[in-house]
Amino acid sequence: SGAAWRRRDGWYALAVVLVLGLAVVARGLYAAPPPGYELRHDQRDYDQHALSLARGEGYSRRVAYGRPTAFRPPGYPYFLAGVYRLAGVEHAPAQERVEAARKANVVVGTLVVALIGLLAAQLWRRRVALVAMAIAAVYVPLIVVGGSVMSELLFTALVLGALVLAVEHRRSTRRRYAYAVAAGAMAGLAMLTRANAAILLVPLAIAAWDARPRWSRRALGPPLALLATALVLLVPWTVRNASQLHAFVPFTTQVGSALAGTYNDQARTDPVNPGAWRSIRHVPEYADFWAQRRTTPEAVLDRRLRATAWRYIADHPLYVAEVWWWNTRRMADLAGRERSRATAATITIDRAWADRAVTCFWVVAALALVGAAARPARRAPAWLWAVPALLYLSVVLLAVETPRYRTALDPFVILLAAVGLVAAGDRLRRRATT
Numbered sequence: 001s002g003a004a005w006r007r008r009d010g011w012y013a014l015a016v017v018l019v020l021g022l023a024v025v026a027r028g029l030y031a032a033p034p035p036g037y038e039l040r041h042d043q044r045d046y047d048q049h050a051l052s053l054a055r056g057e058g059y060s061r062r063v064a065y066g067r068p069t070a071f072r073p074p075g076y077p078y079f080l081a082g083v084y085r086l087a088g089v090e091h092a093p094a095q096e097r098v099e100a101a102r103k104a105n106v107v108v109g110t111l112v113v114a115l116i117g118l119l120a121a122q123l124w125r126r127r128v129a130l131v132a133m134a135i136a137a138v139y140v141p142l143i144v145v146g147g148s149v150m151s152e153l154l155f156t157a158l159v160l161g162a163l164v165l166a167v168e169h170r171r172s173t174r175r176r177y178a179y180a181v182a183a184g185a186m187a188g189l190a191m192l193t194r195a196n197a198a199i200l201l202v203p204l205a206i207a208a209w210d211a212r213p214r215w216s217r218r219a220l221g222p223p224l225a226l227l228a229t230a231l232v233l234l235v236p237w238t239v240r241n242a243s244q245l246h247a248f249v250p251f252t253t254q255v256g257s258a259l260a261g262t263y264n265d266q267a268r269t270d271p272v273n274p275g276a277w278r279s280i281r282h283v284p285e286y287a288d289f290w291a292q293r294r295t296t297p298e299a300v301l302d303r304r305l306r307a308t309a310w311r312y313i314a315d316h317p318l319y320v321a322e323v324w325w326w327n328t329r330r331m332a333d334l335a336g337r338e339r340s341r342a343t344a345a346t347i348t349i350d351r352a353w354a355d356r357a358v359t360c361f362w363v364v365a366a367l368a369l370v371g372a373a374a375r376p377a378r379r380a381p382a383w384l385w386a387v388p389a390l391l392y393l394s395v396v397l398l399a400v401e402t403p404r405y406r407t408a409l410d411p412f413v414i415l416l417a418a419v420g421l422v423a424a425g426d427r428l429r430r431r432a433t434t
Contacts, residue, residue, distance in 0.1 A: 015130055016117065023113040023137035027106040030147050033098045041346055043149040045072050047097060050080035054090035065294045068244035073252045074237055075158075075193030076151035080104075098149060105146040108153050113137050115160035116411045120418060122167045123384070124376050132418035140353070140360035141403035141410055148347035152407035155193045159408050162186035162200060163387065166207040169222065170381075176222055180208045184226035188233030195251035196394035201230060203383040203390070247299035256305030258398045260286055263312040268319050273339065275319070275326040277399035280305070320397060327400040331392070331409075332365070333358045343401035357403050361413075368413045371420030388412040 039047050045063045049072055052060035059077070061067060080101060084090045087100035117133035136142065146153050162183045169179035183204055190197035208226045211219035234250050241249035261267070261277040264285055270276060280286035289296075289305060296304075313320060329335045330343070337355065344354035371377050388409050395405050403410070 049077035053081035158190035180222035184229030188230035199390040253302040256302035259309035367417035371416035
């Protein structure tokens with residue numbers, strides 16, 4: 001009856017609120033930075049850019065030897081600058097800024113939990129959505145990444161937002177252009193946060209290209225609107241880079257250092273961490289590049305590093321397969337506990353929490369393998385599963401550090417785990433009634 005359905009809806013809404021409350025509590029308990037918390041590596045750059053932006057001074061030049069830089073894409077620095085301004089910490093000590101950033105990530109992390117549930121509800125049933133949210137609420141890798149001053153959590157929220165909007169476009173008979181444009185905006189913001197989001201454009205455009213006839217104006221309009229929106233959002237950053245770096249840089253100047261740090265003799269012959277990325281300052285064959293880093297324009301250095309790395313790949317083509325193999329193991333935290341601890345430490349995650357994150361991932365990944373074999377997962381659209389596949393390929397051949405570089409993939413692991421748990425529960429109930 002209608003009353004029974006309303007009661008059921010009420011209980012479901014209450015369960016959703018409780019799960020989101022659990023997500024807030026779990027992240028809030030981890031959010032307070034311990035005494036002496038130290039910003040490391042990339043976190044220092046993000047903090048300095050955000051600090052400079054919050055003070056109205058533009059992108060910081062302190063991190064690039066006093067010259068303009070596009071090494072860090074602008075999405076997260078601008079987001080963090082907004083957090084600093086709202087919290088009033090743009091002139092405060094680092095510890096207060098870190099606390100504000102981690103509290104902001106409580107909100108973003110909870111939004112990620114909600115988006116995982118919303119995507120599951122769109123694709124499957126509400127029960128799968130609730131289970132997925134419950135897993136995500138206590139999923140340790142997402143919690144600890146949220147404790148760092150890094151771009152991955154914001155990037156993940158933008159990716160999920162784009163997917164939710166793309167699915168809603170396919171489900172809707174009205175406002176189809178609005179959903180396509182909104183999905184394109186999310187994709188554009190994701191590209192301004194992490195450059196590998198560019199791979200999202202292909203599956204998102206396919207998702208929006210669902211009307212018939214295929215080559216009609218009605219069918220082509222939404223995917224073209226999606227792509228145009230995403231690309232338009234890149235224009236201000238690209239124009240700024242052309243003006244200040246005197247080069248075409250639509251995303252970032254990171255690619256050269258990412259390639260060069262992996263494709264070199266030292267990484268290839270490393271007996272402990274074969275194929276693992278390392279800073280070029282530790283690579284003898286790049287000593288000249290490192291020595292000239294202060295005087296070589298950033299875009300020029302990026303271009304030279306890319307060219308050198310591509311030549312190395314051409315000379316050692318089988319090494320690409322070695323990088324894929326070892327980085328895939330690292331992605332699954334199967335390269336040894338010390339490696340997982342070391343890469344977690346780069347974003348200030350301590351050994352105990354790194355170990356908890358690894359164990360949690362293994363448990364959820366095992367459930368995800370069950371879910372991947374279940375019928376509901378196989379019925380999900382191929383373009384959707386292309387997203388984690390492409391995100392995986394966008395990092396596995398360059399550099400992998402967990403849990404950081406797996407963050408955008410973890411929601412899909414959680415979704416499959418939820419499908420597996422619900423499918424297993426359904427089978428057990430059927431057996432009990434027969």
